Amino acid sequence: MLNTAIKAARRAATVINRAAFDVDRIAITEKQHNDFVTDVDQAAEQAIVETLLKAYPDHAILAEESGASANMNDESEFAWIIDPIDGTTNFMHGYPNYCVSIALQQRGIITQAVIYDPVRNDLYTASKGAGAFLNEKRIRVTKHDRLTNTLLAAGHGAGPRALDEYLRMYQVMAERCQGIRSAGSAALELANVAAGRSDGFFEKGLKPWDMAAGSLLVTEAGGICGEFSGESKYLNKGDIIAASPKVFGQMITLLSPFA
Ligand code: IPD
Incomplete structure (x- = not known):
């Protein structure tokens, strides 16, 4: 299943790379204020879904642009959670920080993860219990x-979000660490935590497809993911702190007032 997800991510990346040469030709729709979808997101998602369903016709799908398939629910035995381009705003502007994110959820637990960064040609993979790569x-x-x-790293999300709250969280954290980066792709920020390129990430108001694959990378790399309260239902809640174990505890202490 991981290999099928890798194949799907690479197909999506072919679509994305072709369009990335001429971003002025990308067709953009604003879903809500500052939350965009492009024709490239849709074409990449189609390539992913076709690849996955060809191999596993019975599996459920939850995809950012086309939504949930009829057989998608909390009890689905196999459900794919897909973000064809995480970092769409970056992609539209030619800002080189975006990725394809694909996760497999088995009866509510994420068991396979693929994040592919087509700009750096970085392929992140994880299978539950087998480490992150x-x-x-x-x-x-x-x-x-x-x-x-x-x-x-941190994000304030797209759409009508609580910018004021984000700025207060930013101030609390920025005073206590060496720096905070905000580069517009939650999935890549989670991959960075997993790869030891940053120590922690926090963001509120995310969707499952922004976090599903990245959260397995982090936990398989020895880190912890949780809600701001420390609870573990971040995929449903949409608020996530992800970090190495010791840093996670310190982030929770400072950020739990914002839970
Ligand atoms: C977005 C990115 C961004 C986050 C937004 C997400 P999208 O995903 O992950 O970093 O701040 O909340 O919506 O829309 O580009 O797939």
Whole structure:
């Protein structure tokens, strides 16, 4: 199943790379304020769904642009959670930070994850219990144990979000770490945490397809994902803190007032 997901992600990347040469020709629709879909998102999603359903016709689908298939529910034995381009706004502008994200959920648990970054040709994969990998090399979260030594990432999301709350969270965290980056792709930020390129990530108001694959990468790389309260239903809640274990605890202490 992981190999099928990799195949699907690479097909989507072919569609994305072709369009990335001439971003002025991309057809853009605003779903809600500052939340966009392009014809490329739709074509990439179609390539992914076709690839997955050809191999597994009975599997359920939850995809950002086309929604949930009729057989998708919490009890679905196999459900694919798909974001054809995470970082659509970046993609539209030619800002080189976006990815394809595909996760498999088995009876409510994410068991396979693929994130493909077509700009850097970075392929992140994870299978539950078998570790996380970047281009087939094992990856692990950082070992930093004090927040003062960390580089964090955060996002304030698209659409009518609580910008004021984000700015307050940003201030609380920025005063206590070495820096906070906000590069517009939650999935890639989670992959960065898994690969030890950053120590932690926080964002509220996300959707399951922004987090599903990245959260398995983080946990398989030895990190922790949770809601701001520390609870574990972040995929439903949409609010996530992901970090190496010691940093996670310190982030929860500071961010739980925003839960
Ligand atoms: C978006 C990205 C972004 C996050 C937004 C998401 P999309 O996903 O993950 O980093 O801040 O909330 O909607 O729309 O580009 O797939």
